[in-house]
């Protein structure tokens with residue numbers, strides 16, 4: 001099942017090329033904080049047959065008539081994996097002026113946090129805060145947690161996954177902590193859909209691609225991750241309790257490069273789909 005969020009706070013299910021509105025069934029609301037999405041995920045086992053019935057019986061809306069938002073709403077945290085692909089570490093080592101501290105892998109660094117307020121959707125724009133600092137794209141598989149998880153062994157870890165999405169971990173290069181460099185508003189585009197875990201039985205074989213202005217920059221596969229999804233959940237849940245709706249950015253393969261105002265950046269995550277975002281100076285969009 002492919003879930004979308006659209007027109008601010010509607011929830012839909014993608015059906016071929018149309019969208020079935022299930023906002024009423026999942027308790028979607030304009031209220032702040034938008035915790036309905038987290039309650040939907042926590043109660044999804046009960047909701048699923050009701051949603052399946054809606055997909056069979058309800059009329060659809062044309063997908064091109066809706067404004068897509070991020071299909072991950074109000075996570076308590078975004079956990080992110082640094083240096084989780086060997087060839088990406090190698091390319092960073094080759095550019096010491098841009099990457100500064102590159103060299104060790106996730107096995108040295110552990111994980112870091114990104115601000116949930118940096119999330120945007122497929123219909124939004126990436127805002128560059130600095131005209132004179134290199135700001136890179138990183139295409140990644142996003143993992144959304146489905147159940148409260150604490151101290152979960154890797155052998156059990158995939159049972160705690162609700163689903164998968166695509167994301168870009170936008171990153172200013174420099175000396176600040178990763179949390180600072182990767183938490184600017186608009187620095188976590190997520191989407192275009194949230195695919196339930198049953199549609200991706202093996203998250204260790206997912207192709208990740210990225211283009212800038214139609215020119216391919218990244219083409220990797222999650223099989224090359226140093227820590228796979230199960231190991232990331234094992235490690236993260238040993239540090240902090242994972243809640244339904246939490247998002248894990250699993251790291252990027254090689255090919256990262258700078259974004260410039262006016263660029264169009266496209267990602268395609270296998271079994272999740274493709275989305276294109278515009279890049280602009282931050283003052284033009286925030």
Ligand code: MN
Pocket residue numbers: 080081082138140169249251252
């Ligand atoms: Mn990253």
